[in-house]
């Protein structure tokens with residue numbers, strides 16, 4: 001899709017100046033030569049004000065309607081609001097003809113995500129979905145290993161993702177709400193990564209439990225969680241392979257991340273959230289583990305690639321909307337499966353070719 005006549009540098013608004021917005025996207029958008037951060041917006045005006053103070057030239061706003069009434073020439077909105085707010089913020093921007101990079105998930109239901117995707121297509125706009133891990137060097141390296149056939153037929157994969165509960169973190173607040181539990185937060189990563197590597201899923205089985213049904217909210221009050229913080233998920237992929245996810249945002253220990261692909265000729269994977277190497281062990285070499293160095297992930301890679309693409313200086317990022325919709329449907333089927341204790345089939349699919357880099361020497 002061609003970008004529709006953006007300014008160079010792009011005029012960008014950051015919506016949501018909380019943890020991710022202010023610690024990751026704000027410094028990147030202020031320093032990147034292809035972006036001009038002209039506006040920051042947060043429903044908590046004091047957060048928008050402190051963000052604006054860190055980026056001279058950015059005007060601060062306390063709502064989308066205020067922002068869109070004054071800023072009439074925006075090219076890109078970076079949506080770093082909490083999950084329940086993704087859909088209305090993205091919709092408002094698309095309706096005004098503005099490209100959007102949205103934090104994950106795109107929307108709280110599959111139907112709402114499809115509606116956003118259709119709106120962006122109707123308006124010839126780009127809707128870039130997080131997470132951006134498909135663009136990471138480690139995932140692209142694993143994808144190359146898969147394609148090269150080094151592991152032989154890959155029959156299974158496993159991902160373990162865990163976070164220690166941190167008292168007082170703003171995210172703990174919205175994780176209490178309906179439709180925002182471990183599935184919509186942590187599990188989105190392995191669903192995206194395992195399907196990027198093994199291809200679309202055809203069915204899913206999920207079990208959920210809640211390690212902390214009552215939690216201390218940011219304001220110190222006790223609250224009852226409307227959702228689950230721990231999930232075990234089994235996926236059946238169209239290739240016949242199976243994969244499993246073990247995720248908890250209450251793992252009571254430092255954050256952990258492990259992903260491993262298992263093939264008939266060997267295994268390959270990563271350890272740690274932003275790994276600097278991919279490990280591989282092949283049967284031919286006696287199972288000896290080999291470390292393949294990869295550049296560390298850039299936390300803002302997705303937004304950076306979106307900006308480069310819209311500016312005409314970068315390739316399409318390997319984060320496709322059809323892949324993101326597949327992941328959104330998977331989340332919904334996980335909810336159904338956990339509610340009914342049944343295996344649930346999937347209707348959507350996507351092409352794994354969409355999650356490979358093209359033309360810049362990283363992938364095929």
Ligand SMILES: NC(=O)c1ccc[n+]([C@@H]2O[C@H](COP(=O)([O-])OP(=O)(O)OC[C@H]3O[C@@H](n4cnc5c(N)ncnc54)[C@H](O)[C@@H]3O)[C@@H](O)[C@H]2O)c1
Nearest residue numbers: 016017018019020021042043044080081082083103170171
């Ligand atoms: N926390 C992480 O480690 C992490 C990592 C990657 C991605 N994410 C994703 O980024 C998003 C934000 O996460 P966070 O941890 O920064 O949350 P956060 O709660 O710290 O920040 C969200 C901000 O959005 C603001 N906001 C809420 N409603 C708004 C509205 N209608 N208009 C404008 N601003 C509004 C809030 O006031 C808050 O400042 C989430 O979707 C999350 O899944 C988080």
